[in-house]
Amino acid sequence: MADEPIRVTVWGEGRHEKRDVNVASHYPDGMHATIASGITEYAGAAVAVRCVTLDDPDQGLPASLLASTDVLTWWGHIAHDEVSDDLVDRVQEAVLAGMGLVVLHSGHWSKIFKRLMGTSCALRWRNGDDRELVWTVDPAHPVAAGVPSPIEIPSQEMYGEFFDIPAPDELVFVSSFTGGEVFRSGCAWRRGRGRIFYFSPGDQDYPVYHHPDVRRVLANAAVWAAPAGPRSTTPIAYAAPDWFVTP
Amino acid sequence: MADEPIRVTVWGEGRHEKRDVNVASHYPDGMHATIASGITEYAGAAVAVRCVTLDDPDQGLPASLLASTDVLTWWGHIAHDEVSDDLVDRVQEAVLAGMGLVVLHSGHWSKIFKRLMGTSCALRWRNGDDRELVWTVDPAHPVAAGVPSPIEIPSQEMYGEFFDIPAPDELVFVSSFTGGEVFRSGCAWRRGRGRIFYFSPGDQDYPVYHHPDVRRVLANAAVWAAPAGPRSTTPIAYAAPDWFVTP
Amino acid sequence: MADEPIRVTVWGEGRHEKRDVNVASHYPDGMHATIASGITEYAGAAVAVRCVTLDDPDQGLPASLLASTDVLTWWGHIAHDEVSDDLVDRVQEAVLAGMGLVVLHSGHWSKIFKRLMGTSCALRWRNGDDRELVWTVDPAHPVAAGVPSPIEIPSQEMYGEFFDIPAPDELVFVSSFTGGEVFRSGCAWRRGRGRIFYFSPGDQDYPVYHHPDVRRVLANAAVWAAPAGPRSTTPIAYAAPDWFVTP
Amino acid sequence: MADEPIRVTVWGEGRHEKRDVNVASHYPDGMHATIASGITEYAGAAVAVRCVTLDDPDQGLPASLLASTDVLTWWGHIAHDEVSDDLVDRVQEAVLAGMGLVVLHSGHWSKIFKRLMGTSCALRWRNGDDRELVWTVDPAHPVAAGVPSPIEIPSQEMYGEFFDIPAPDELVFVSSFTGGEVFRSGCAWRRGRGRIFYFSPGDQDYPVYHHPDVRRVLANAAVWAAPAGPRSTTPIAYAAPDWFVTP
Numbered sequence: 001m002a003d004e005p006i007r008v009t010v011w012g013e014g015r016h017e018k019r020d021v022n023v024a025s026h027y028p029d030g031m032h033a034t035i036a037s038g039i040t041e042y043a044g045a046a047v048a049v050r051c052v053t054l055d056d057p058d059q060g061l062p063a064s065l066l067a068s069t070d071v072l073t074w075w076g077h078i079a080h081d082e083v084s085d086d087l088v089d090r091v092q093e094a095v096l097a098g099m100g101l102v103v104l105h106s107g108h109w110s111k112i113f114k115r116l117m118g119t120s121c122a123l124r125w126r127n128g129d130d131r132e133l134v135w136t137v138d139p140a141h142p143v144a145a146g147v148p149s150p151i152e153i154p155s156q157e158m159y160g161e162f163f164d165i166p167a168p169d170e171l172v173f174v175s176s177f178t179g180g181e182v183f184r185s186g187c188a189w190r191r192g193r194g195r196i197f198y199f200s201p202g203d204q205d206y207p208v209y210h211h212p213d214v215r216r217v218l219a220n221a222a223v224w225a226a227p228a229g230p231r232s233t234t235p236i237a238y239a240a241p242d243w244f245v246t247p
Numbered sequence: 248m249a250d251e252p253i254r255v256t257v258w259g260e261g262r263h264e265k266r267d268v269n270v271a272s273h274y275p276d277g278m279h280a281t282i283a284s285g286i287t288e289y290a291g292a293a294v295a296v297r298c299v300t301l302d303d304p305d306q307g308l309p310a311s312l313l314a315s316t317d318v319l320t321w322w323g324h325i326a327h328d329e330v331s332d333d334l335v336d337r338v339q340e341a342v343l344a345g346m347g348l349v350v351l352h353s354g355h356w357s358k359i360f361k362r363l364m365g366t367s368c369a370l371r372w373r374n375g376d377d378r379e380l381v382w383t384v385d386p387a388h389p390v391a392a393g394v395p396s397p398i399e400i401p402s403q404e405m406y407g408e409f410f411d412i413p414a415p416d417e418l419v420f421v422s423s424f425t426g427g428e429v430f431r432s433g434c435a436w437r438r439g440r441g442r443i444f445y446f447s448p449g450d451q452d453y454p455v456y457h458h459p460d461v462r463r464v465l466a467n468a469a470v471w472a473a474p475a476g477p478r479s480t481t482p483i484a485y486a487a488p489d490w491f492v493t494p
Numbered sequence: 495m496a497d498e499p500i501r502v503t504v505w506g507e508g509r510h511e512k513r514d515v516n517v518a519s520h521y522p523d524g525m526h527a528t529i530a531s532g533i534t535e536y537a538g539a540a541v542a543v544r545c546v547t548l549d550d551p552d553q554g555l556p557a558s559l560l561a562s563t564d565v566l567t568w569w570g571h572i573a574h575d576e577v578s579d580d581l582v583d584r585v586q587e588a589v590l591a592g593m594g595l596v597v598l599h600s601g602h603w604s605k606i607f608k609r610l611m612g613t614s615c616a617l618r619w620r621n622g623d624d625r626e627l628v629w630t631v632d633p634a635h636p637v638a639a640g641v642p643s644p645i646e647i648p649s650q651e652m653y654g655e656f657f658d659i660p661a662p663d664e665l666v667f668v669s670s671f672t673g674g675e676v677f678r679s680g681c682a683w684r685r686g687r688g689r690i691f692y693f694s695p696g697d698q699d700y701p702v703y704h705h706p707d708v709r710r711v712l713a714n715a716a717v718w719a720a721p722a723g724p725r726s727t728t729p730i731a732y733a734a735p736d737w738f739v740t741p
Numbered sequence: 742m743a744d745e746p747i748r749v750t751v752w753g754e755g756r757h758e759k760r761d762v763n764v765a766s767h768y769p770d771g772m773h774a775t776i777a778s779g780i781t782e783y784a785g786a787a788v789a790v791r792c793v794t795l796d797d798p799d800q801g802l803p804a805s806l807l808a809s810t811d812v813l814t815w816w817g818h819i820a821h822d823e824v825s826d827d828l829v830d831r832v833q834e835a836v837l838a839g840m841g842l843v844v845l846h847s848g849h850w851s852k853i854f855k856r857l858m859g860t861s862c863a864l865r866w867r868n869g870d871d872r873e874l875v876w877t878v879d880p881a882h883p884v885a886a887g888v889p890s891p892i893e894i895p896s897q898e899m900y901g902e903f904f905d906i907p908a909p910d911e912l913v914f915v916s917s918f919t920g921g922e923v924f925r926s927g928c929a930w931r932r933g934r935g936r937i938f939y940f941s942p943g944d945q946d947y948p949v950y951h952h953p954d955v956r957r958v959l960a961n962a963a964v965w966a967a968p969a970g971p972r973s974t975t976p977i978a979y980a981a982p983d984w985f986v987t988p
Binding site: 586590603609610612613616619620652658663673674675683684685727728730732733734 | 833856858859860864867869901903907908922930975979980981984985
């Protein structure tokens with residue numbers, strides 16, 4: 001992995017930007033473009049980033065692109081239901097075979113995240129211009145490298161507990177909000193051969209993906225989620241009596 | 248829970264017993280009947296056990312029965328695909344709301360287990376009359392209470408690693424086999440408000456569910472998986488600015 | 495455990511009450527007495543509670559008492575260094591053999607907690623009359639039963655991250671404070687055959703242990719930490735070639 | 742870390758080699774020299790490896806050397822008690838501040854491992870020329886990269902469960918032995934800012950550290966345990982009311 005850049009595909013739903021003036025003003029080229037620029041800005045030559053959106057052919061992820069993606073980032077919100085079950089199947093298969101997945105903000109409610117978690121992924125929310133403070137609870141974790149504790153986000157949607165997810169394999173960030181709510185805002189899981197990171201800051205109504213610390217986390221997460229080797233699936237496998245023999 | 252017995256529903260696929268003479272000889276009343284008798288034998292008055300099978304109306308689990316089940320046990324093998332997606336949805340919903348689920352042996356490949364795990368749940372196997380030794384790696388866990396380490400099962404199908412599951416929240420048993428293979432054979436997870444236990448001994452070709460130690464584990468698992476309170480779901484919930492106010 | 499009450503020993507440092515008028519006004523019989531009354535109030539006949547303090551003979555925990563304790567609760571602050579290493583050895587041994595341990599507030603810095611965690615157990619703090627909100631992040635956990643989310647504590651010392659502990663085996667509560675800080679305030683670990691729960695609310699300068707929800711958590715934790723069976727140690731054990739033989 | 746090699750210090754007890762002809766025949770330059778050569782063989786320019794032993798000045802680890810060590814490996818057996826408590830204090834402090842630690846075989850019983858785990862670290866054992874098979878249960882873990890599953894070690898001491906350790910944060914390898922025993926033989930923990938890996942193969946009576954797959958695991962573990970940044974301790978820290986202020 002040291003020699004070849006990590007091939008990151010930024011998947012964006014790409015709908016809010018087209019119909020909400022406020023969102024378009026923050027993200028004139030789409031939220032995905034800003035997410036991609038953040039990853040590139042902080043990961044540099046370690047990554048090669050492409051953007052795709054839901055309205056692209058094959059919903060942005062034809063087989064060939066998915067096969068050549070090391071890490072996929074996912075932001076969606078109002079069109080989760082439009083994502084085809086076939087695509088969800090293919091992304092799940094890719095993750096279990098080793099592809100990294102970084103799920104962002106309202107992506108908690110996407111088909112693919114719920115598929116991989118097995119839980120409802122429901123949470124409490126309020127779009128009320130809260131201040132979010134993102135605290136590091138695992139300071140040596142690579143995803144937390146280089147950011148202050150707390151990261152301060154002046155305006156954000158509130159996401160609060162109970163967040164119905166499997167207990168994370170690694171809990172990295174916990175946020176608090178103006179209303180006093182808390183949220184496990186940076187969570188890592190290993191599923192099959194793939195790594196999954198969920199990072200909650202990033203509502204479309206606020207310019208969160210322009211925040212330098214948030215951008216650094218995006219880059220850290222993309223690098224952290226990169227697979228260590230080629231993809232490999234785990235089939236049901238018959239092991240003959242002599243499959244393993246001591247010479 | 249101290250006053251009312253835990254309502255355990257034993258779900259059996261019920262197909263092998265009807266067509267395989269060998270299976271029927273071990274389990275003349277069905278594997279489910281033997282599983283149920285094991286739970287009752289060792290949990291006594293703490294449980295009230297019912298049996299249902301795939302070929303019963305509503306595939307054995309009408310809404311009213313599922314609603315009045317505290318812990319569901321699941322054994323299936325050759326008819327996983329016949330289980331309706333609607334039933335899988337309803338069982339998942341019940342587990343996330345608090346119902347316990349005990350998945351047995353080839354149930355690792357059932358729709359409901361794969362749904363709740365989010366992974367392939369694939370493994371390595373060999374039906375070659377292996378001796379299985381079930382070692383306790385968490386001796387204070389309630390599911391391991393009262394059984395020797397190892398439990399010795401003279402004849403069993405081999406299940407071996409890699410077993411593609413999320414890392415268990417609690418690893419209780421690890422088995423070895425005649426061929427030298429190992430397997431995480433007793434695994435616990437918390438999902439939503441429900442508890443899930445997977446216990447691998449129990450192939451239909453061998454009389455495993457007559458083994459006293461195995462029967463005690465079944466009973467322990469049923470009691471351990473029982474919910475602490477009434478079911479409760481976790482919806483996406485809007486939290487108004489004044490939903491929580493310090494007086 | 496259903497028949498015999500859980501034998502809970504509440505260990506209190508017992509020094510602040512003797513010299514600080516403010517503390518004595520909240521806890522005229524000692525903090526330990528109030529902690530004990532909370533456990534009894536909410537666990538009822540399930541427990542039998544005794545109190546001891548540092549200034550009692552054998553620092554409150556002679557061998558016979560420790561041997562007959564199912565769950566020990568620990569509150570200390572200004573006299574951690576006075577606790578003898580021999581007592582720490584004996585308590586650690588008891589926990590690993592199955593005794594439950596509930597560590598409260600400034601007990602995070604006690605010798606016994608640091609011994610069992612293996613980390614510094616350091617944290618950030620401010621005694622500034624913060625409001626603490628204690629949120630449940632695992633609503634089905636027995637220790638969270640019956641309390642609202644959040645528990646609101648009007649006045650408390652702030653404890654904030656980074657809290658240098660091993661990642662909890664089960665994370666139950668996360669708190670926020672007036673200053674926006676967050677803290678993993680309810681954490682469970684399994685060590686050896688024993689269960690350990692850390693619950694952070696409870697500074698001596700505020701009447702926290704009179705708060706009904708806090709008292710319920712104390713009771714829940716005491717019941718949760720109770721051992722399932724008699725104590726058992728794990729020695730280095732030689733296993734002869736014929737120690738386990740298939741007949 | 743990409744530019745500078747990881748500074749690995751191999752600490753060896755160095756006693757068996759001096760008095761046991763059999764051990765000296767396998768390890769004429771000391772076990773530590775063979776461990777070091779394995780790390781260098783498979784990690785190459787990514788590491789810079791030094792060897793020290795118990796009988797060196799300052800028991801091999803003067804403050805300056807410890808301060809310039811990124812990853813420490815530890816093999817000890819018959820002289821655990823000779824290691825000074827002061828050295829244990831210093832190594833623990835270094836690990837919590839970020840230094841990696843790789844504990845090998847009988848090092849499970851060392852003062853430093855017991856200190857960091859908080860448990861007895863006891864296990865079952867038999868020196869009876871067992872065949873050990875080391876199975877990978879987390880195939881995407883960096884420490885398992887490039888080794889077959891199972892690794893076959895023709896002759897080894899048996900280490901068996903119950904192994905009294907905290908549940909690993911990541912379980913990578915599980916071994917089986919000729920006698921049918923199983924053992925969690927590759928375990929990872931995060932403590933403070935440091936990473937700890939325990940790998941059990943490697944008894945002094947067998948030439949295990951000449952085994953190519955074992956050597957690759959040693960190298961993988963050393964690279965995996967390397968810190969991501971400079972050391973940092975976590976003190977008890979007072980946070981003034983105005984320490985964090987939103988502008």
